[in-house]
Amino acid sequence: MARQILGADTVMHAAPPLEGDVHLPLYRRLYETFARRIAAGDWKPGDGLPAETGLAKIYRIAPGTVRRALDDLALNGLVERRHGLGTFVRRPNFDNAMLRFFRFRDKDGNAFLPESRIVSRKLVSTPPKVARQLGLTDPLVIKMVRHRLWDGVPRLVEDIFLPQDRFKPLLSVSEEMIGPLLYPAYEQLCGQVVFAIEEDISIADVTVDDAADLGLQTGDLTVSVERIARNATATPIEWRISRGEARRFRYQLTSGQGD
Amino acid sequence: MARQILGADTVMHAAPPLEGDVHLPLYRRLYETFARRIAAGDWKPGDGLPAETGLAKIYRIAPGTVRRALDDLALNGLVERRHGLGTFVRRPNFDNAMLRFFRFRDKDGNAFLPESRIVSRKLVSTPPKVARQLGLTDPLVIKMVRHRLWDGVPRLVEDIFLPQDRFKPLLSVSEEMIGPLLYPAYEQLCGQVVFAIEEDISIADVTVDDAADLGLQTGDLTVSVERIARNATATPIEWRISRGEARRFRYQLTSGQGD
């Protein structure tokens, strides 16, 4: 075989390697590659990605294929495309999502940000359910208990579990540093960004502890919302369970599939 | 200007007209065109569409553009693409969707089809809320009341409202003709196919009537699910409100957006 000879004016740039199995479609491997760069904080929320044509040259892949990967990222909410401007990493805001579930409004009927009170933060031994949901082998996990208050009255009680390898800084900062919204705190203090959530909603009799915290009586019902939060590569990074009074529950849903 | 002369062997086939505004993208107008053919029953659930290349020739549009329209239809659940086989109109099945909401299981924990009992079917004057939700001007609307029973016990009560121009046949057939599932009956008796639903879930004290029907007591809570069902062109064709005991409620949700 003849060795290839390059002229002095010919420069070979090696294309960067792609994530994922070689048998996967190129657009899928590009998607994974970009998602990892976002999850790793290489591209941060608000950042603009290189233009399609630039990415196509860098990775030596046709623009149409790059485009498909970017469109899929946009479809999954990881980036936002702005015509004439560019493609930008999204900054999702799930922290208020619970407000969609419960009818907590001020006198004028507007939703508003409830007060947040972190009741405890500590390392505990990992409950089996938490280990399963987060895919953890670590015997210890960070547990935070948070109350959310409307008009000074606790309306939601939340148990929040976080892997200590990702969230250690949360244990040492003051509550003021964390603030009323957790996901921005995760991002700023720990570099962890939530891009998708799954929730499981059910109704049960109030527990003794919750009745005391929420000012309910034995026999009252609570809605409990269990949530798994995932980063850009779909790795679970938070599990929480929130409870509130059932009568205040409300939810809206759109479905295009009938499985 | 020279007139164009066609040889005898040159045949011009006029491309069929497209739905939608001429300023819309071609793939969008193709989508609308195909969706209408599905909504009109021209292409029925289970039918195979012409192949991409065939459609491209018929409409004189590049295959890539036709492909985009078909991909969007698949994304919205109107068609199903099968590699090597073709593109087929889907037959969605929302009728059991309520079973996802409530914990109704047999002894072995499996979901199963509950008994369905249609309590009444008649024309009533259109309630304002129904007129609004269905976009109706007709002063009369079909109202059906249905009970769904597990182990012979009514567990769900449903009020179902349908435009009489689309669903007149439902008033004259026997209950056996309708069967336990409504959406297949809509399709077979009235040619109406549901492709998407929206639901609004809330919790309230049980009403006197529902307490009697469901065997509940004053002070018990019910979950009520309001549903709008739409056809392939997104026109609302059914509005219903279903109530069941709150304790049996359960729901699961995945969300990739944080609005």
Place this chain on the structure above:
DNA sequence: AAGTGGTCTAGACCACCCG
């Protein structure tokens, strides 16, 4: 073997946003 959808490429032209 023939027909289908799935992937990938290459390039033209348009619409939008900014300085």
Place this chain on the structure above:
DNA sequence: GGGTGGTCTAGACCACTTT
């Protein structure tokens, strides 16, 4: 004007399914 994403075209080649 120059850069960006959005639309549309044209065609090669691959993978899957049925006859």
